[in-house]
Amino acid sequence: MTAISPPSKTDPVVIVGAGIFGLSTAIHLAQRGYTKVTVFDRQPYEKTLYSYTEGCDAASADINKIIRSAYGSQTEYQELTAEALKIWNAWHEELRLGGAAVPPGMTSDDVVWINNGNISLTDADTLPGFERDTVQGMEAAGHRGTQLINNEEDHLRLAEEKGFAEAMQPFSKKLLGVLDTTGGTAIADKACRFALHKAKSLGVQFVLDPKAGRFKSTIEDASGKVTGIRTADGKFHAAAMTIVACGGWTPTLVPDLDGLAETTAGSVVILKLPESSPLRKRFSASRFPAWTFKIRDGAEGGLYGFPADENGHLKIGYRGTKYTNPRAQADGVERSEPITRWTEGESLKKIPEQALTVIRKFLDDYLPELGAEGIDIWLTRLCWYNDSYDNHYxxxxxxxxxxxxxxxxxxxxxxxxxxNIGSWVVDIMEGVGLDRPAVKAWQWREKKAGETAPNKLMEGSRSRKALGNVPLVSVDAPKERL
Ligand SMILES: Cc1cc2nc3c(=O)[nH]c(=O)nc-3n(C[C@H](O)[C@H](O)[C@H](O)COP(=O)(O)OP(=O)(O)OC[C@H]3O[C@@H](n4cnc5c(N)ncnc54)[C@H](O)[C@@H]3O)c2cc1C
Known part of the structure; x- marks a missing residue:
């Protein structure tokens, strides 16, 4: 175990990565009084505004993400969501007040999340154990009446009262599920823009540039202590603490994570509803929830989706298979690396055929009204996660x-x-509250022999999940800008 020696409040702290981990950590460091915090990222987010269609390549750069308290028996995350929701709502208050809190290009009418609920659905006859645990866990923690089962009369009545009646059965065929009324949809790009602006307002420095912001290596002193980073422009940046938060790029930048975390791809499609289509209303967030379908059921399931956004974009994701892209690194070890349409030199504009097949079947079975109106997939995306073997951070x-x-x-x-995650990162850096269950779950760890875990990591280029062994298809609409 490395001894805890936190930096002083006036020491330089470097964060690499301006995704949600980096942004949140920057905000909370500044709020705790750290005065020399600098965030480096190779992407010019002030120009590209965390927009995937503007070339942003990060898990956090997206149109929307699910917010949920529903975590089965993992109540530590359930309570983390309760903590987050308070701040999500406070951010709305800050936006509403207008003035300096509003990031450039946004207005005080913008929102960073919508409480349209998140429903977890199955085509089975009984609720999966995870959902039953969620209902129990939430009730036990005092969040009564927030998890609504869609075949129980009193829950349906409660849904009606809370304005969630339509969200209880969002598709054309009935499915069994639980609506988490605490949750809904984060407006991902705007939330990141808000957080970036907030961090800057608190005095955090940002270097967002393909060269000056690109981390090349850490610098170590004679004792092996990391004393800063070198960026692609050749400059050295001193730091009493360097925090690498590079999402799916972290396992190749910090190979110490071998066996603990690996980057894997999820497959995403976006359908575009024309402005004139009545389906814009049908899929609006005022009626339609965020949803998951057979999310823990393996390759034939693993689907999730969202209401249409303000541009009529209807996004559906597939996570049933976690694909990898193993490449031999300088040390000879194969590690999975993100590859997308935006990857320098080798852009990939395809998604796995298997993902597309599962998504298309779902569209045919449960959303036939889209096909009936001639609405098809407009854009595809491979979106890279960084997964630990046990799904804890x-x-x-x-x-x-x-x-x-x-x-x-x-x-x-x-x-x-x-x-809120940054507050926990700062606690961990300072050595505060290390016995909390969540903090323990996030500690450096090794998969023990015989331990069952949801993810099998580092199977290499021979794996059936490796993109090189998987048929890929391109379904982007023709003549589109991308
Ligand atoms: C398809 C998909 C769907 C998801 N859905 C949900 C959801 O519904 N709800 C939810 O809560 N979570 C969801 N997640 C998870 C969530 O998006 C991620 O956990 C989170 O965004 C990860 O943030 P991050 O900061 O770790 O990484 P990222 O957002 O990937 O950011 C990493 C940053 O590091 C930068 N970087 C990389 N290399 C370098 C370098 N050499 N130098 C400088 N900077 C570098 C990148 O440019 C990038 O900005 C989803 C993830 C994916 C991929």
Missing amino acids: VIDRVQGKKGLMVATAGSGHAFKYLP
Whole structure:
């Protein structure tokens, strides 16, 4: 175990990565009085505004993400959501007040999340154990009447009273499920813009540039302590603590994560509803929830989706198979690396055929009104997660390396914690509250022999999940800008 030696409030702290982990950490460091915080990122987010269609390549750069309290028996995350929701709502208050809190290009009418609920659905006859645990866990923690089962009369009545009646059965065929009325949809790009602006207002410095912001390596002193980073422009930036928060790029930048975390791809499609289509109303967030379908059922399930956004974009994602892109690294070890349409030199504009097949079947079975109106897939995306073997985050000092931390391995569920995860990162850096269950779950760890875990990591280029072994298809609409 590396000894805890937190930096002083006036020491320089470097964060690498301006996704949600980096942004949130920057905000909370500044709010706790750290005066020399600098965030480096290779992407010019002030220009590209966290928009995927403007070339942004990060899990956090997206149109929307699910917010949920529903976490089965993992009540530590349930309570983390309750903490986050307070700040999500406070951010709305800040926006409403207008003035300096409103980021450039946004207005005080903008929202960063919508409480349209998140429904977890199955085509089975009984609720999966996870959902039953959620209902129990939420009730036990005092969040009564928030998890509504869509075949129970009193829950349907409650849904009506709370304005969630239509969200209880969002599709053309009935499915069994539980609506988490605490949750809904984060407006991902605007939330990141808000957080970036907030961090800057608190005095955090940002270097968002393909060269000056690109991390190349850490610098170590004679004792092996990390004393800062070198960026692609050749400059050295001193730091008493360096926090690497590079999402799916972290496992190749910090190979110490071997066996603990690996980057994997999810497949996403976006359908575009014309402005004149009556379906814009049908899929608006005032009627339609965020949803998951057979999300823990393996390759034939793993679907999730959202209401249409303000531009009529209807997004559906597939996570049933977690694809990898293993490439031999300088040390000879194969590690998965993100590859997307925006990857320099080798852009990939395709998604796995298997993902498309599962999505198309779902569209035919449950959303036939889209096909009936001639609405098809407009854009596809491979979106890269950083998954730990057990789906818990990794927020800790890199073992054996003083001065270096990671805040990463969002494992597909960290966006909702943009407002508050940074507070936990700072606690961990300062050595505060280390016996809390969540903090323990995020500690540096190794999969024990015989331990069952949801993710099998580092199977290499022979894996059936490796993109090189998977048929890929292109379905982007022709003549579109991308
Ligand atoms: C398809 C998809 C759907 C998801 N859905 C949900 C959801 O519904 N709800 C939810 O809560 N969570 C969801 N997640 C998870 C959530 O998006 C992630 O956990 C979170 O956004 C990860 O943030 P991050 O800061 O770790 O990484 P990222 O957002 O990927 O950011 C990493 C940053 O590091 C930068 N970087 C990389 N290399 C370098 C370098 N060498 N130098 C400088 N900067 C570098 C990148 O430019 C990038 O800005 C989803 C993830 C994906 C991929």
